Amino acid sequence: MSDTPKTLFPPVSNDEIQATLSGVFREEAGKVVGALLRILGNFEIAEEIVQDALLIALERWPIEGIPTQPGAWLLTVARRRAIDQLRRDARYREKLTVLECPVVQEPDxxxxxxxxxxxxxxxxxxxxxxxxxxxxxxxxxxxxxxxxxxxxxxxxxxxxxxxxxxxxxxxxxxxxxxxxxxxxxxxxxxxxxxxxxxxxxxxxxxxxxxxxxxxxxxxxxxxxxxxxxxxxxxxxxxxxxxxxxxxxxxxxxxxxxxxxxxxxxxxxxxxxxxxxxxxxxxxxxxxxxxxxxx
Known part of the structure; x- marks a missing residue:
């Protein structure tokens, strides 16, 4: 099963992809790292997963196009990567349930x-x-x-x-x-x-x-x-x-x-x-x- 959500947009230029990713990183990376850190409890791993998600975007978006909601796309891919990591470690099975069923957290x-x-x-x-x-x-x-x-x-x-x-x-x-x-x-x-x-x-x-x-x-x-x-x-x-x-x-x-x-x-x-x-x-x-x- 692919770990990237589907998008319906046609291929776009690398410049547009780079500009979009830059904006998404600015607006969403902190939120996604925070969401993963809450579950994983490891700052470096959370940040590495977000970086992996950005690399996946660089690979997939030139082919599939930029998704209509790039921030949501990034969160979805990062969450799936985190789930894969938790499944490989039995100590985190309880956390896996939380990550697979995310809820809105307050404060932000x-x-x-x-x-x-x-x-x-x-x-x-x-x-x-x-x-x-x-x-x-x-x-x-x-x-x-x-x-x-x-x-x-x-x-x-x-x-x-x-x-x-x-x-x-x-x-x-x-x-x-x-x-x-x-x-x-x-x-x-x-x-x-x-x-x-x-x-x-x-x-x-x-x-x-x-x-x-x-x-x-x-x-x-x-x-x-x-x-x-x-x-x-x-x-x-x-x-x-x-x-x-x-x-x-x-x-x-x-x-x-x-x-x-x-x-x-x-x-x-x-x-x-x-x-x-x-x-x-x-x-x-x-x-x-x-x-x-x-």
Missing amino acids: DRLRLMFTCCHPALSRETQVILMLRAVCGFTTSEIAHAFLSSEAAVARRLVRAKQKIVQAGIPYRVPRHEDLDERLGEVLAALYLMFNEGYLTSQGNVTARRDLAEDAAWLATLLTRLYPREPEPLGLLALMRLHLARADTRFDVEGKLILLADQDRSRWDRQMMMEAGNLIEEAAALGRPGPYQI
């Missing part, structure tokens, strides 16, 4: 994965680097640019971090409230960097990646729902929404940056600005100011 698997990456056994900078790669889908080049480092150095740190997660048996879960202070800051830092990279990207010929910035805001929204009494997630989400509210006015038709004073304010999203203001007031009412609120 990517948030669980983010907190796993933020374990205090890892240095703070390593935590953020690992989250940007595993959860947010940053390339090694983008992470190196964000940290003013070399790609080789970032690659080495990623390998060491994943090995330490496995060796230390770091749990895959959202932390208890008493452990929150030491790990929430790193999660917020990664989301902040992710938003910045989308708001003014360092890669390619495009000046902004609205999808990446909006995905960071979406993850920040999940974080505020998970911890509604924590003011800093509210402050960060407000900051993101205030910036997104004027995203359509930041560049001219040639892609050149328009200064704040010269932007067409009639095109700003007033509803989003109002929502951001409400978030700031909600955070301020908790009486614990922090850098994102300020």
Whole structure:
């Protein structure tokens, strides 16, 4: 039996396949790794399975075409690969039942994965680097640019971090409230960097990646729902929404940056600005100011 779902689209160019896979990896890889990690309990194996699924896409899509839902395709293939691996190991038979009958998990698997990456056994900078790669889908080049480092150095740190997660048996879960202070800051830092990279990207010929910035805001929204009494997630989400509210006015038709004073304010999203203001007031009412609120 083939481990790839069928698709009805005709063959497409390699450039289109590469572009689609790049977007799918950015949007879905963290979610799929998190879903597999929840069952397998092994970070490296989960990530390897996702990489295998991407390679299968490179083999099959030029022949079968790009599926109508590439993210769902990737999850299906990764899940089947994981099932095959579990069947070969009798110790995981109970987990196999869970993987074959997936259910929606709350909070989002990517948030669980983010907190796993933020374990205090890892240095703070390593935590953020690992989250940007595993959860947010940053390339090694983008992470190196964000940290003013070399790609080789970032690659080495990623390998060491994943090995330490496995060796230390770091749990895959959202932390208890008493452990929150030491790990929430790193999660917020990664989301902040992710938003910045989308708001003014360092890669390619495009000046902004609205999808990446909006995905960071979406993850920040999940974080505020998970911890509604924590003011800093509210402050960060407000900051993101205030910036997104004027995203359509930041560049001219040639892609050149328009200064704040010269932007067409009639095109700003007033509803989003109002929502951001409400978030700031909600955070301020908790009486614990922090850098994102300020």
